[in-house]
Amino acid sequence: MNTDVAPRLGWWQQTWRLAAAAAAGIPIWLSMGALLRAQAGETGSWFLIGDPLVALGCLTALVWRRRFPLAVALTVVIASTASALASGAAFLALISISTRRRPVESGVVGLAFVTASQFSGGLYPVQRTSDSWWLELAFPALIAGIAVAVGMAIGARRVEVRSLRDRAESAEREQSARAAQARALERNRIAREMHDVLAHRISLVAMQAGVLDHRGDLTAEENRVLVRGIADGSHQALEELRDVLGVLRADPGRPEPPQPSLDGIPDLVADARASGLDVTFTTTVAGVPSDVVGRTCYRIVQEGLTNAAKHAPGASVRIALEGTAGDTLNVGVHNSAATRATAQPPASGFGLLGLTERIDLAGGKLNHHRTPDNGYLLTAQLPWPHPTHEKRT
Numbered sequence: 001m002n003t004d005v006a007p008r009l010g011w012w013q014q015t016w017r018l019a020a021a022a023a024a025g026i027p028i029w030l031s032m033g034a035l036l037r038a039q040a041g042e043t044g045s046w047f048l049i050g051d052p053l054v055a056l057g058c059l060t061a062l063v064w065r066r067r068f069p070l071a072v073a074l075t076v077v078i079a080s081t082a083s084a085l086a087s088g089a090a091f092l093a094l095i096s097i098s099t100r101r102r103p104v105e106s107g108v109v110g111l112a113f114v115t116a117s118q119f120s121g122g123l124y125p126v127q128r129t130s131d132s133w134w135l136e137l138a139f140p141a142l143i144a145g146i147a148v149a150v151g152m153a154i155g156a157r158r159v160e161v162r163s164l165r166d167r168a169e170s171a172e173r174e175q176s177a178r179a180a181q182a183r184a185l186e187r188n189r190i191a192r193e194m195h196d197v198l199a200h201r202i203s204l205v206a207m208q209a210g211v212l213d214h215r216g217d218l219t220a221e222e223n224r225v226l227v228r229g230i231a232d233g234s235h236q237a238l239e240e241l242r243d244v245l246g247v248l249r250a251d252p253g254r255p256e257p258p259q260p261s262l263d264g265i266p267d268l269v270a271d272a273r274a275s276g277l278d279v280t281f282t283t284t285v286a287g288v289p290s291d292v293v294g295r296t297c298y299r300i301v302q303e304g305l306t307n308a309a310k311h312a313p314g315a316s317v318r319i320a321l322e323g324t325a326g327d328t329l330n331v332g333v334h335n336s337a338a339t340r341a342t343a344q345p346p347a348s349g350f351g352l353l354g355l356t357e358r359i360d361l362a363g364g365k366l367n368h369h370r371t372p373d374n375g376y377l378l379t380a381q382l383p384w385p386h387p388t389h390e391k392r393t
Helices: 011-040 045-064 069-082 087-098 103-117 133-214 220-249 262-274 291-311 351-361 387-392
Strands: 278-283 316-323 327-335 365-370 376-384
Touching: 011 045, 011 087, 045 069, 045 087, 069 087, 069 103, 087 103, 087 133, 103 133, 133 220, 133 291, 262 278, 262 291, 262 316, 291 316, 291 327, 291 351, 291 376, 351 365
Parallel strands: 278 316
Antiparallel strands: 316 327, 327 376, 365 376
């Protein structure tokens, strides 16, 4: 990853780096001044004025080293040969260009640093021995090599930190997406349970209230039966709502209340009949299906009765179950046309949608449509594998 871009520096980060570069050049500048005084008896005006000004210019140029890395680095390392105080600035420029981890750029700037250092003797006529040329070449090369190595290490660390940060942000985004998906699934589950548990009961109560409102020829006993049915249905709806809320608020270790099964369909039919629905129930089911199949079958019959009570008041409802283990469990709920007109109750639109999701999860098929007699037919086929096959799989 050689194209990484260094992040922008804050004022404090910029200040301490430049201060460290200036501090690194001070010992070299003082050593040069002491050497000049010892050999020539004076330091000269360039040492006192020109050298610090060049160093100040190099430090100022380093402010833009991340915006124009190659140009600033070349300018600083070449200009630093005229200033002993700018040695720290040159070292920082070499480190900075090397953090980009581009060997060509680092090589060009390093070569320029070593080459330019060979022409610095004209400014400070310090006496040198004849065999010190290799030292004058090796020392700048060593300094350049150290700077390049440090810069490469910093660049590698910077890329690693950025990679870890990107991974952490990606993991956080994925976790947020999973949490949002989990919340959506939980909302859908709660909505489905609320609909399955309460819609049927409230629909029966609404049907009884509608009969009580539109029938003026009922006897006192019939009125009492309907009122009692409304009261009982409302009480049962309240109890079922309390059960649902109890599940949502329960501790993880607390067991949930028992779920409906195929055995609960006769009681469901009995409640519908007691509420005034004309229901015929036939079954030829041989055996006991799994909990998932039995619960799904119960919800299908419940949804059929709920829709009949809401949309077809006074209609007759026929429920038929048939199936055996190793085959399929077939469910059919057919209601005739409505025999009286009533105000349509508000439709949630989630009943058949939630039922379709349940049947899909059970691996079955759902079909629903209007019939020629202006009634409605709801059918479903649920897989009912043989118990021995379930154990083997």
